[in-house]
Amino acid sequence: MDNDPQLQIYHSPLEVFEDYGAWFAALCLRFLRRYSDRAINDFGSFAPETPSLSEIIHVLAAQNAQASQNWLDSHDVPTLERASELMAMIMSAIHEKTEATFDAINGENLLKHLPGEGIRQAFGLEPYELDILMVLALVHYDDKYARIWRYISGMPEYAQLNASHVHLLFDYVEPENLRHALSENGRLSRNALISFGIVPSWKHETPRAYAPIILPKRVLAFLLAEDFQLSLPGTRILNTKNASDPRITPVEKTLTRSLQKQTAKLALIGYSGIGRATALCHVAQKQDAGVLEIDLKLVMEQNPDQEAFATLLESLIREARLQKAFLLFRMHDLNEEQANSLRRFAPLFNELLLSCPFLRICVAVERQTALTREIFGELTEIIFPMPEREDQLRFWQNNLAHYLPKTEADVIASDMAEGYCLSNAEISNAIDQTRARLAAKPTHLALTAHNLTETLNKTRGTALEGLATLRTTTLKLSDIVLSDDIWHTLNEILAYARYRDTVMSDWGFAKYNMSGAGLSILLSGLPGTGKTMTAQILAHELRRALYVVDLSRVVDKYIGETEKRLSKIFDEAERSQAMLLFDEADSLFAKRTSVKSSNDRYANLEVNYLLQRLEAYSGVSILTTNFAGGLDEALARRIQFKIDFPMPDEAQRESLWKRLIPPKAPCSDDIDFNALAYSFEMSGGYIKNAVFRAAIEAAATQTMITHNLLWDAAVNEFRSMGHVIRDAPRTNPPKRPTP
Numbered sequence: 001m002d003n004d005p006q007l008q009i010y011h012s013p014l015e016v017f018e019d020y021g022a023w024f025a026a027l028c029l030r031f032l033r034r035y036s037d038r039a040i041n042d043f044g045s046f047a048p049e050t051p052s053l054s055e056i057i058h059v060l061a062a063q064n065a066q067a068s069q070n071w072l073d074s075h076d077v078p079t080l081e082r083a084s085e086l087m088a089m090i091m092s093a094i095h096e097k098t099e100a101t102f103d104a105i106n107g108e109n110l111l112k113h114l115p116g117e118g119i120r121q122a123f124g125l126e127p128y129e130l131d132i133l134m135v136l137a138l139v140h141y142d143d144k145y146a147r148i149w150r151y152i153s154g155m156p157e158y159a160q161l162n163a164s165h166v167h168l169l170f171d172y173v174e175p176e177n178l179r180h181a182l183s184e185n186g187r188l189s190r191n192a193l194i195s196f197g198i199v200p201s202w203k204h205e206t207p208r209a210y211a212p213i214i215l216p217k218r219v220l221a222f223l224l225a226e227d228f229q230l231s232l233p234g235t236r237i238l239n240t241k242n243a244s245d246p247r248i249t250p251v252e253k254t255l256t257r258s259l260q261k262q263t264a265k266l267a268l269i270g271y272s273g274i275g276r277a278t279a280l281c282h283v284a285q286k287q288d289a290g291v292l293e294i295d296l297k298l299v300m301e302q303n304p305d306q307e308a309f310a311t312l313l314e315s316l317i318r319e320a321r322l323q324k325a326f327l328l329f330r331m332h333d334l335n336e337e338q339a340n341s342l343r344r345f346a347p348l349f350n351e352l353l354l355s356c357p358f359l360r361i362c363v364a365v366e367r368q369t370a371l372t373r374e375i376f377g378e379l380t381e382i383i384f385p386m387p388e389r390e391d392q393l394r395f396w397q398n399n400l401a402h403y404l405p406k407t408e409a410d411v412i413a414s415d416m417a418e419g420y421c422l423s424n425a426e427i428s429n430a431i432d433q434t435r436a437r438l439a440a441k442p443t444h445l446a447l448t449a450h451n452l453t454e455t456l457n458k459t460r461g462t463a464l465e466g467l468a469t470l471r472t473t474t475l476k477l478s479d480i481v482l483s484d485d486i487w488h489t490l491n492e493i494l495a496y497a498r499y500r501d502t503v504m505s506d507w508g509f510a511k512y513n514m515s516g517a518g519l520s521i522l523l524s525g526l527p528g529t530g531k532t533m534t535a536q537i538l539a540h541e542l543r544r545a546l547y548v549v550d551l552s553r554v555v556d557k558y559i560g561e562t563e564k565r566l567s568k569i570f571d572e573a574e575r576s577q578a579m580l581l582f583d584e585a586d587s588l589f590a591k592r593t594s595v596k597s598s599n600d601r602y603a604n605l606e607v608n609y610l611l612q613r614l615e616a617y618s619g620v621s622i623l624t625t626n627f628a629g630g631l632d633e634a635l636a637r638r639i640q641f642k643i644d645f646p647m648p649d650e651a652q653r654e655s656l657w658k659r660l661i662p663p664k665a666p667c668s669d670d671i672d673f674n675a676l677a678y679s680f681e682m683s684g685g686y687i688k689n690a691v692f693r694a695a696i697e698a699a700a701t702q703t704m705i706t707h708n709l710l711w712d713a714a715v716n717e718f719r720s721m722g723h724v725i726r727d728a729p730r731t732n733p734p735k736r737p738t739p
Contacts, residue, residue, distance in 0.1 A: 009101040013115050013225045019097070020134045021145055023090040027135070028152050030083035031169055036069055084172075108288075115223050122321040122358075123191050128173045129181050132166060133193060136215040137223050160197070160212035182213070191321070192314040193219055218315075222322050232315055234298030238291040238328070240281040251384055252279050258380060259283055259326060264360040265376060267368050270384030271575045272332050275423035276364050279384070280328055290325035292316065297330070300338035309345050313352045320359060329363045331372060339371055346374050366575070387424075389501065392417040395424045399431050403443045415449040418498055419543025420456055420577050430455055449543075457545035461576035467554060467569055468547035471581070473536040480530060480537065481655045481684065486643055490538065493521060493641050497542055497620060518617045520638055522585075524628035525645030528685025531624040534645075535581045544620065545578045563609045570613045577619060585623035586631055614638055648684060653677035656684050657710075660691045666704040675707075680714045682721065690717040 010016050078086065101113055110118035120130045138145040139161065153165065161169075163182045170178055180186050188194045197212040198204060221228035230237055248256075258264050268276040277293065284291045294316060304312060320327050334342065353359070354377060363376055372379065387395065396413030404412070422430070431447065434455040438446035457472065477490060497519055503509050521538075523531040532548075539546035554565045573580050614621060615638050625631060628644070648656060654677035661667060682690070693713035698705045 008097050009104050010097055010113055012113070013223060016094070016098075016114065016116060017134075017138065017141070017224075019090065019094050021138055021142070023087060023094065024135055024138050024145060025148060026083055026086035026090060027169055028148055029078050030080060030087060031152055032072060032077055033069075033080035033083055034171065035168060036072055111222075112225055115225050119193075119219075119222065119322065122324070123187055123193065125187060126177070126181070128170060128177070129188055132170065132181065132188070133215070133219065133223070135166075135169070136161060136194070136213060137220050140215050140220055141224065160214065162210050162212055164209040166213065190314070192216065192311075192318040216318075218319070218322075230292075230319065232312055232319075233302040233304070234295045235316065236293050237323075237325075238277060238281050238293050240285040240289075240291055248282075249279070251382065252282055254382055255279060256283050256286070258382065259287065259360050261360070262358045264362075265354075265379050266360075266362045267372065267376075267379035267381045268328075268362050268364045268384060269367060269381050270364075271366060272364075273423055273426040273429075274384045274386070275425055276362075276384055277328060278423070278425055280326060280362060284326055288324070290323040291328055292320055292323070292325045293328045293330065295330045296342060297332065297334055297338060300334065300341050306345070306348070310348055310352065313348060317352065317356055317359065326360045326362055329361070329376075331363060331365050334371075343371065343374060349375050350377075366571075386421045388505075389417060389421075392421060395422070395427045399424070399428050400447065403431070403435075403447055408444065412447065412449050412452070416452055416543070419453060420460075430459075433459060453543045456543075461545050461547055461572060461578040463572040464547050464569060464576070464578065466550075467565060468549045468580070471532075471536050471539075471546045471548050473533070473540055475533070475537050475540065477537055477541060479659075480533065481648065481652050481659060482530075483646075483652070486645070489641060489643055490534070493519070493538065494541055496640065518614075519620045520614060520617075520640055521620070521622045522628070522631075522635075522639045522642045523622060523624045523645060524642070525626070526647060526683060527626060528683030529645035529647065530684050531645055532581070532583060533684075534643075535579075535622045535624065538620075538622070539579045542579070542620070545576070546581055547573065547578050548581045548583055551582075551584065566610060566613060570617055573619055574617065579620040579622065580617075582621070582623045584625065586625045586627055611635065611638060647681065650677050653680070653682065653687065656687045657691070660684075660688050661695075661705065665695060666698070668704045668706045671705070671707045671710060676710060676714060680718050682714070682717060686717045686721060687714075690714045693717070 098114060098117055102110075102117065105113055110121070116130055116134060119125065119133070120127075125133075139149045140146075149161070166182060167175070167178055181188060183189065189196070193216070195214045195216065196208070197214050198206045199210050199212070202210065218228055218230075255266075255268075258266055268280070270276055277291070281291050299309075299312070316327060319325065353361070361376065363372060363379055365372055368379060368381065393413055396416050397409055400409035400413055403409075420426075430452060434451050435443065435446055437455060438451060457470065461468075461470070477487070482490070500519065521535075523534060525531055536546055549569060554562060554569070556562050556565065569580065572578075611634055614635075623631075623635075623639075628642075654673050657673045657676050680687075680690075690710065690713040693716065694705055694709040697709050697713070703709075
């Protein structure tokens with residue numbers, strides 16, 4: 001700002017108030033002269049609260065009573081002409097200083113120096129409309145101006161200005177213009193800059209002439225450039241000052257171009273936590289604007305009536321225009337009742353919000369729906385993609401660097417970047433949640449890759465509860481016994497999951513791949529061969545939560561219910577980036593049959609729907625079955641990897657018997673693992689059960705795990721498989737012949 005002492009400028013809103021206060025005093029003197037018969041009673045004393053005969057004569061178009069004018073003369077009240085000259089002179093000085101200040105600050109930062117000018121520009125007010133706001137602000141803010149008004153209004157206590165007062169004070173303005181300015185459809189009322197109260201004795205039947213004109217506290221605070229806490233339900237002003245990353249992402253460039261228009265309606269498409277609000281704040285900071293967030297779920301929980309909702313929208317419009325703010329509406333997680341309530345307010349959105357010029361509206365949704373179109377109309381879509389892997393690494397490094405040495409932070413960041421694809425905000429939140437969960441541990445012990453992954457698995461996908469169950473394991477691929485072929489395929493699956501984005505996006509293969517972006521795996525084999533365990537290990541290696549779909553809660557006899565539940569499962573899995581396991585998939589993906597009844601037709605529709613969602617699903621889905629031949633043929637081309645788990649051979653069984661006994665377990669030296677592997681052709685699941693049964697028996701009898709205990713447990717498990725086996729003596733158990 002120019003610091004030339006000769007230049008008369010405003011340095012604060014209070015200086016503007018002082019000059020307007022002088023103008024208001026002149027306005028009141030003019031009021032006394034113009035309506036002297038309202039102020040001087042028939043006995044020649046000042047008593048404006050009581051109507052005088054002179055006032056009645058004046059209403060009948062007679063001239064002002066000379067007696068009242070003489071009374072004012074005797075008290076040295078300036079003449080009508082002189083009061084009008086004073087008003088004009090002071091207002092001229094206000095305009096000159098306002099223009100000089102505007103030029104000195106180059107039209108920027110009006111809210112700090114000239115909030116009145118900012119409000120006039122924001123709402124396109126006429127000069128006299130701004131003058132009305134300033135008069136209301138003066139008598140609301142400063143007792144000396146309130147006392148002046150109380151004196152000339154003749155009220156023993158302060159009385160708020162009403163429409164009739166304003167008409168008398170501003171009688172130099174065209175009456176038709178004043179009437180419109182003070183009407184419900186005028187700019188002041190329509191933009192919630194003023195409202196009309198009631199007189200208790202009249203209540204809601206208060207005539208407009210007597211209805212007090214209320215200046216909202218928010219408007220007064222704005223005119224004074226004071227901090228103000230917004231208290232609208234379900235709303236908050238986002239902090240745009242923390243957008244410290246100087247880099248502009250491609251989506252932010254698109255967002256910037258769209259929001260440079262004075263009027264914009266945008267749909268910010270992406271999952272919750274993808275960084276839409278952060279990007280919007282980044283753009284707002286560079287445009288010297290604000291961001292006002294409205295969570296429609298929270299708004300609906302307040303259950304406002306029509307009038308309350310209209311007031312809320314008017315206040316939102318006012319706030320957005322006062323701050324040059326972007327409106328960010330969130331529409332996530334609305335239940336059916338809330339959606340229906342919101343739908344009832346669609347006419348209000350159209351009447352108040354969408355018809356208002358110079359508003360920039362953003363709606364954060366996963367996709368446009370019939371409800372979003374009904375409420376906001378057709379929105380221009382801006383797609384927020386998942387962050388690239390190099391961005392993932394940088395986000396983790398930057399956030400962990402606040403708590404860990406750089407070398408340690410880089411190692412953990414590299415490890416975590418291979419798991420979930422998260423926004424910067426989600427990563428920061430995961431770190432905060434992990435530190436809070438493990439507050440008793442030192443930071444370097446709490447912020448490990450394992451603990452961070454555990455936090456993510458526990459906090460994501462919670463909406464799947466009731467339809468799917470979270471499964472976890474600490475085992476790795478190296479902990480299980482597999483054939484070389486299966487081992488090779490599983491490592492290929494891990495590489496596919498980790499580097500598919502690089503090949504598709506960075507190397508351009510997406511152009512030639514029209515199928516879904518996900519990964520589907522079919523694990524088939526007899527019970528106990530390790531299908532479910534392998535699925536859990538894949539999830540552990542990829543640092544993802546694994547949810548096993550509960551088919552008993554998904555499949556429903558009522559038409560359409562199964563599809564609805566499957567849709568919820570896939571949608572939430574997409575949102576939370578969880579892996580899905582369809583155990584015993586043949587019950588869902590069974591071969592379609594020829595249509596002989598309506599039941600057949602709907603059963604086939606379910607399979608069709610499931611195949612389509614599986615193909616479109618961008619995450620990792622695993623199907624297990626005991627009988628691959630019972631699956632629908634169309635499933636085959638939608639599966640990238642198929643693994644058949646055979647019964648383990650003798651060498652693998654021996655390795656399983658050894659590996660499934662933990663090192664800390666007390667074991668005798670007489671265990672013959674060769675004999676156990678040779679005698680019992682069992683899968684790993686049954687061997688695990690046999691080992692555990694033997695361990696329980698050993699603990700109960702306070703002995704070590706012996707060969708005989710393992711042998712007896714194996715016999716029982718073998719019989720549970722449906723095999724017939726003779727009781728063998730515990731001594732001299734059969735052993736594998738020496739080749």
